[in-house]
Amino acid sequence: MALSFSAKLMRGVSRCAALVTPKTAPTSCRYFSSAENSRVLVNLNDKTGVATMQLNRPPVNSLNLEVLTDMTIALDKLQTEKDCRGMILTSSSPGIFCAGLDIMEMYNPQEDRLREFWRTLQELWKMMYGSRLATIAAINGHSPAGGCLLSLTCDYRIMAQGKFTIGLNETLLGIVAPFWFQDTMVNTVGHRETERALQLGLLYSGENALKVGLIDELVSPEKVMETAEGQMQMWLKIPDFARQLTKEQLRGPTVQKLAQHQEADIDHFVNFITKKAIQKSLEMYLNMLKQKKK
Numbered sequence: 059m060a061l062s063f064s065a066k067l068m069r070g071v072s073r074c075a076a077l078v079t080p081k082t083a084p085t086s087c088r089y090f091s092s093a094e095n096s097r098v099l100v101n102l103n104d105k106t107g108v109a110t111m112q113l114n115r116p117p118v119n120s121l122n123l124e125v126l127t128d129m130t131i132a133l134d135k136l137q138t139e140k141d142c143r144g145m146i147l148t149s150s151s152p153g154i155f156c157a158g159l160d161i162m163e164m165y166n167p168q169e170d171r172l173r174e175f176w177r178t179l180q181e182l183w184k185m186m187y188g189s190r191l192a193t194i195a196a197i198n199g200h201s202p203a204g205g206c207l208l209s210l211t212c213d214y215r216i217m218a219q220g221k222f223t224i225g226l227n228e229t230l231l232g233i234v235a236p237f238w239f240q241d242t243m244v245n246t247v248g249h250r251e252t253e254r255a256l257q258l259g260l261l262y263s264g265e266n267a268l269k270v271g272l273i274d275e276l277v278s279p280e281k282v283m284e285t286a287e288g289q290m291q292m293w294l295k296i297p298d299f300a301r302q303l304t305k306e307q308l309r310g311p312t313v314q315k316l317a318q319h320q321e322a323d324i325d326h327f328v329n330f331i332t333k334k335a336i337q338k339s340l341e342m343y344l345n346m347l348k349q350k351k352k
């Protein structure tokens with residue numbers, strides 16, 4: 059019998075919930091670690107109540123079904139830890155925060171896996187956008203499409219200075235950012251900027267992202283984590299219940315909107331992505347990525 063998403067999640071939690079403290083770890087730091095969730099590295103500092111989640115899928119941290127599942131399981135686990143109050147999301151590969159969704163999940167897909175992939179992304183987005191934790195994205199490199207979306211689900215974004223770019227560039231691949239990607243962008247930068255950014259598939263430099271409010275701070279690469287930790291202290295000075303209820307009032311309706319249309323959104327995605335013309339666009343984009351290297 060097929061397991062529901064939440065049943066799979068619960069099964070996953072019990073499988074990878076072990077907290078392992080390596081010999082080198084500071085005593086206040088617990089590491090959520092197992093072979094199964096090494097695609098995301100998670101630790102929780104018991105003293106500060108702040109967790110760090112690092113995307114760890116070289117070379118570019120593209121989000122396949124397994125990474126999305128591991129992130130969902132790890133976030134669920136952190137949210138059930140009553141002393142965990144905040145989370146910093148970053149990458150273990152400086153230079154690349156996240157290359158977005160793994161295009162190989164959408165190119166020549168098997169329908170069952172494609173559906174599961176999209177449902178898992180929806181679940182992760184709902185959990186992140188509505189998380190009770192204060193969340194900060196430490197964007198230490200490129201952050202296109204799904205990478206930008208992940209950072210937009212956080213409460214605050216700090217990006218590294220340099221040649222890195224961020225944005226919802228789906229139209230450049232010949233695909234369309236779904237309504238909940240758009241909603242997240244509108245809630246951050248406003249309607250007019252979203253119209254421009256999404257139609258043109260804009261990838262912003264750090265400076266331009268700061269100008270339009272897509273990120274909140276732009277700092278040197280070596281200062282990204284330290285700035286995130288400092289900013290987190292400010293967020294954690296606010297009583298949790300007041301901060302959480304305020305977030306719920308502001309973001310709840312957006313999360314509810316997807317929750318109410320989740321099945322239709324999966325059907326829509328599958329119908330769209332499996333169209334011949336869309337598959338052709340993805341193939342051309344993949345070839346372009348490979349050509350770029352030569």
Ligand SMILES: CCCCC/C=C\C/C=C\CCC/C=C/C(=O)SCCNC(=O)CCNC(=O)[C@H](O)C(C)(C)COP(=O)(O)OP(=O)(O)OC[C@H]1O[C@@H](n2cnc3c(N)ncnc32)[C@H](O)[C@@H]1OP(=O)(O)O
Pocket residue numbers: 117118120154156157158159160161162200202203204205227228231233234235236237326327330331347348350351
């Ligand atoms: C009415 C209609 C409504 C329809 C709405 C319904 C449904 C909506 C439909 C679809 C929605 C889908 C939403 C999609 C979201 C996404 O996130 S799509 C992914 C977008 N990502 C990108 O465009 C980024 C592409 N990558 C890059 O630009 C660069 O790789 C980089 C991140 C800047 C890093 O550059 P560099 O360090 O130079 O690394 P390489 O380019 O050499 O890459 C290394 C290898 O990784 C492969 N790769 C890169 N990105 C991805 C990826 N996203 N997925 C899979 N693979 C990726 C790259 O090809 C290299 O592979 P090889 O080493 O050559 O094998």
